[in-house]
Amino acid sequence: MFRKLYNHFVQGILKQKITALVSWACGNRTIRGKWTDVKVWASLADADAYRAGDMSVQPIMTLPDFRNGITDVGIHYVLEVAFRDGVAPDPAQIATWYAGLIDNASFTGVAAGDTSASHAGWIENQDYDEAARVTITFAAAATRKITAAISFTINDTITCKGLFIISVNTKGGTTGTLFSTALFASAPSLVAGNVLTANYSLTD
Numbered sequence: 001m002f003r004k005l006y007n008h009f010v011q012g013i014l015k016q017k018i019t020a021l022v023s024w025a026c027g028n029r030t031i032r033g034k035w036t037d038v039k040v041w042a043s044l045a046d047a048d049a050y051r052a053g054d055m056s057v058q059p060i061m062t063l064p065d066f067r068n069g070i071t072d073v074g075i076h077y078v079l080e081v082a083f084r085d086g087v088a089p090d091p092a093q094i095a096t097w098y099a100g101l102i103d104n105a106s107f108t109g110v111a112a113g114d115t116s117a118s119h120a121g122w123i124e125n126q127d128y129d130e131a132a133r134v135t136i137t138f139a140a141a142a143t144r145k146i147t148a149a150i151s152f153t154i155n156d157t158i159t160c161k162g163l164f165i166i167s168v169n170t171k172g173g174t175t176g177t178l179f180s181t182a183l184f185a186s187a188p189s190l191v192a193g194n195v196l197t198a199n200y201s202l203t204d
Contacts, residue, residue, distance in 0.1 A: 031078065033070060033180050033202050035163065038063040040188060041195040044153055061188060068165070068182030072112050077177050094177060098133035098169045099150045099200065101125040102181065104159035110181040116166055117174045122181075124164075124172055127156035132169040136200060145203035152196045160196070161187045 040061035041047040049057045070078075080091050102110075103125035110121055130153065138146040162183035168176030190196065 031070065031075070031202060031204060033068040033165070033182065033200065034065060035068065035182055036065045036199045036201065038065065038184075038198040039196075040190060041197065043193055044195050047151065047195040047197055060194075063188060064185050066182055066185055068163075068180040069110060069112065070180045071114050071178050073115055073177055074165075074179035077179070091177075094167045096169075097136045097165055097167060097179065099136055099152075100133045100164050100166060100171070101128065101152065101158075101160050102162040102164055102183070104161040104187045107161050110162070110183065114178055114181060116168065116176045116178040119178070119181075122161065125158055125160060126171045127154060127158050129153040129155050131171075133166065133171060135169065136165065138202075145201045147199055147201040149197065149199050154190045154194045154196065155192050157189075157191050159187050159189050160184065163198070163200075165200070 039047075039059035040063070041050070042060050046057045046059075050059070077091055077094070080087075080089065081093050084090070101124065103123050105125075106123055108121040110119070114121070134150045134152060136148045136150060138148045140146070162181060164181045165179040166176050167179070188196075
């Protein structure tokens with residue numbers, strides 16, 4: 001009885017290892033988005049001074065890195081453009097992406113099925129100085145990833161639940177492709193004048 005249980009256990013471990021090796025060899029990987037170097041500054045002047053190399057200026061808050069969830073429409077867009085160019089529905093390549101804020105108010109959750117027109121679990125926060133959603137300018141791909149820096153200048157007292165990536169820059173707009181959503185581990189409370197900065201990367 002003991003030998004039978006032992007053999008079953010060993011076979012199970014071997015199966016897991018073989019599956020993992022085959023998965024790696026076949027390139028079974030997932031595109032992932034991640035927010036890093038997330039900081040809150042007392043003012044735009046402080047954020048600019050730090051970016052210019054003044055290490056005497058420090059953020060008032062540093063938040064943990066966090067991953068995002070790519071929506072169904074987001075991953076479908078990537079697959080269609082990368083692997084089915086010229087085949088219906090053949091979406092046009094999106095030249096520029098934008099970042100927006102997810103409000104803590106009324107928040108109940110994000111979902112893979114969220115779209116720009118329908119995301120019942122959350123609302124967009126528009127309380128920042130920038131006239132439109134913040135433009136994401138990716139650097140050239142290197143070391144298996146692309147990365148961009150973003151910045152929001154807050155103009156009211158808010159609690160920010162997370163961030164999203166979308167293809168249209170209109171604040172509160174309900175068109176375009178909602179690529180991803182991401183939630184802070186703990187929603188930061190921000191006041192007018194604060195600046196939220198972060199880096200966004202896509203990798204495997």
